[in-house]
Amino acid sequence: MSEIELFHEWGSVQSFKVRMCLAELDLPWTSRRIDLSRFDNLTPAYLTVHPKGLVPALRWNGEVFVESSDINELLVDIAGGRLLPSSIGERARARSWARFEDEVVHPAIRPPTFNLILKARVAKIAPAAFAEMISRHPLPARRDAYLAAAHAPFDHAAVVTSIRTFRDVMAMMERALAERHWLAADSFSLADVAMAAFVDRLDRLAMPALLAAFPRTSDWATRIRALKSFAEAQGPDNARPDPLVNTAVVATLIAEAHGQAPTLEMERF
Ligand SMILES: N[C@@H](CCC(=O)N[C@@H](CS)C(=O)NCC(=O)O)C(=O)O
Known part of the structure; x- marks a missing residue:
């Protein structure tokens, strides 16, 4: 190899x-x-x-x-097909979860990560130096979003929307885990690997309490956190929550998101 x-x-x-x-x-x-x-x-x-x-x-x-x-x-x-379940339907389901993580979960993770962690880092860079660096970004949408958000106030509404999306994601996981032991099949698969990154980000953002309302997903997250591969994936950057995160602010944001209507259009998933 x-x-x-x-x-x-x-x-x-x-x-x-x-x-x-x-x-x-x-x-x-x-x-x-x-x-x-x-x-x-x-x-x-x-x-x-x-x-x-x-x-x-x-x-x-x-x-x-x-x-x-x-x-x-x-x-x-x-690796010869390991991590994909044995049946065709389960394999399709595993790929669907991976795509869901790419298209729904990862975009929802970006506002809280930016506001709760990255903003503090960007604040240490002189605005002109930051603008010079970011002007090299090949993706115009990302470049413009960074420039607009970097020195703007904390985007409270965007973070609350993400928390509501996280809750909708967990409701969807809960339904899947009522049917089977892991997300796509009774065996651990690529679907669980993709969504393990979500668990790690919840922990980093001081948001694991969101899982409490979803007992099967909570149990799944406990099993995921116990895996050796989870610790290996974290590597040396393994302080959870991230020391930059203000946990009191997060608790307020979670309380605000609580009880608000679902955000996701779930038809495709
Ligand atoms: N769909 C891509 C997304 C990659 C992506 O957005 N990566 C982030 C880190 S998780 C990044 O490189 N951010 C730097 C930037 O936005 O400039 C993938 O799944 O590989």
């Missing part, structure tokens, strides 16, 4: 998914850390690896692969 090089950041949710997958599959890999707090993802050298300036990216057999879920599928193939 050729060497696997992973370009990743310890604090990145989508990188966590790939590290957990590597650990579950016992695949050896070389770490290439891309320090997002220094915007190493926007250096000319890294943009030759990932033209969108995002992590993770994985080099295998001399070729670079991007998109965390596609990378995990590649790793499963390298």
